[in-house]
Amino acid sequence: MMCSTSKTPLVLDKRTFGEADDMMKMFVKEGWKDQSRDILQATFRLAGKGQLVAKYDGVVVGFVTLYDFSETNSFLNYLIVKPEHRHKGFGSAMLRKAHQLAEARTISFIATLPAVPLYERHGYVKGKFCFASYSMIMKHIPVSPGAGSKYEIKASRDVDWNQLVNYDTSYHVLSREHVLKTFCSIKGSTTKVILERGKIVGYGTIRPVLAGYLIAPLYADNTEACMVLLRSLVGVAPSNSPVVLVIPNVSQAGKILLDANKNDVRVLWEGVNMSSKDTPDIPKMNNVLAILSPAICFL
Numbered sequence: 001m002m003c004s005t006s007k008t009p010l011v012l013d014k015r016t017f018g019e020a021d022d023m024m025k026m027f028v029k030e031g032w033k034d035q036s037r038d039i040l041q042a043t044f045r046l047a048g049k050g051q052l053v054a055k056y057d058g059v060v061v062g063f064v065t066l067y068d069f070s071e072t073n074s075f076l077n078y079l080i081v082k083p084e085h086r087h088k089g090f091g092s093a094m095l096r097k098a099h100q101l102a103e104a105r106t107i108s109f110i111a112t113l114p115a116v117p118l119y120e121r122h123g124y125v126k127g128k129f130c131f132a133s134y135s136m137i138m139k140h141i142p143v144s145p146g147a148g149s150k151y152e153i154k155a156s157r158d159v160d161w162n163q164l165v166n167y168d169t170s171y172h173v174l175s176r177e178h179v180l181k182t183f184c185s186i187k188g189s190t191t192k193v194i195l196e197r198g199k200i201v202g203y204g205t206i207r208p209v210l211a212g213y214l215i216a217p218l219y220a221d222n223t224e225a226c227m228v229l230l231r232s233l234v235g236v237a238p239s240n241s242p243v244v245l246v247i248p249n250v251s252q253a254g255k256i257l258l259d260a261n262k263n264d265v266r267v268l269w270e271g272v273n274m275s276s277k278d279t280p281d282i283p284k285m286n287n288v289l290a291i292l293s294p295a296i297c298f299l
């Protein structure tokens, strides 16, 4: 696809695998340390044909991915332009192309705060949730005495897969089975499930990323179960390793956790959910301590 800019045409092409290295370098520069090459590859697998690399004069200047999740919804991810090529319309050209690829589907994502005006110019509207990606050395996980013994924690392989998918779906409008399969099988991932009297009351995954370890997602029925599961997941990381979580501002457990570790928390980025049309709210966002990804979250 050719888009005319001042002199030389911008070409929006299908990404080739070698360009993943370019993307990782841009993520590091941007401070997106809650990423890894393995997460990127999983996103590429999901996006299929919806991966665009922008080249100007044959040089890579930016990327975006679009994942057609269902007949009605697509997720935009990783819109990024190299700093030296910004403000020349490349980001807008990629957004227009993604919009064409999505056809009539609603496009959703979490926008980093500085990018919100750009998306608004392209007709996207803000949703009601704010998020931030926090990196912390987790010194304090507030768990009340006796809470641990109320619950059982199992490896995901020891739990009925359909029950786990149904649990995830109770937070969303549609089943995300394909997404969960892809994300849970990312190299180095450990997924644990928390049960109370044999019933699933939460689950979460931890995996290595640039900044240390990423917990994504962590859903549980109440703050206590969130903390018990968090403690178990953090135990997978080497001690004193930074742990990253993308926490919704309405998360009850998130508020308590951030307060307990306030001297050891660093904000990597802040954002808000946006979409091209109204999307239904996630019914139990208060119980979400960490989302799965900044893209694959809404519906």
Ligand SMILES: CC(C)(COP(=O)(O)OP(=O)(O)OC[C@H]1O[C@@H](n2cnc3c(N)ncnc32)[C@H](O)[C@@H]1OP(=O)(O)O)[C@@H](O)C(=O)NCCC(=O)NCCS
Pocket (backbone or CB within 6 Å): 030, 078, 079, 080, 081, 082, 085, 086, 087, 088, 089, 090, 091, 092, 093, 110, 111, 112, 114, 115, 116, 117, 118
């Ligand atoms: C957002 C981004 C892709 C825009 O690319 P671009 O090629 O500069 O986009 P355009 O030239 O079409 O539009 C520029 C607009 O982007 C927005 N923008 C500018 N700097 C930005 C920044 N550091 N971060 C985010 N958005 C920015 C502004 O609204 C800007 O408008 P202006 O030129 O009138 O000031 C680019 O700034 C970027 O890579 N930012 C860092 C990564 C990021 O935040 N991506 C969005 C994730 S949701």
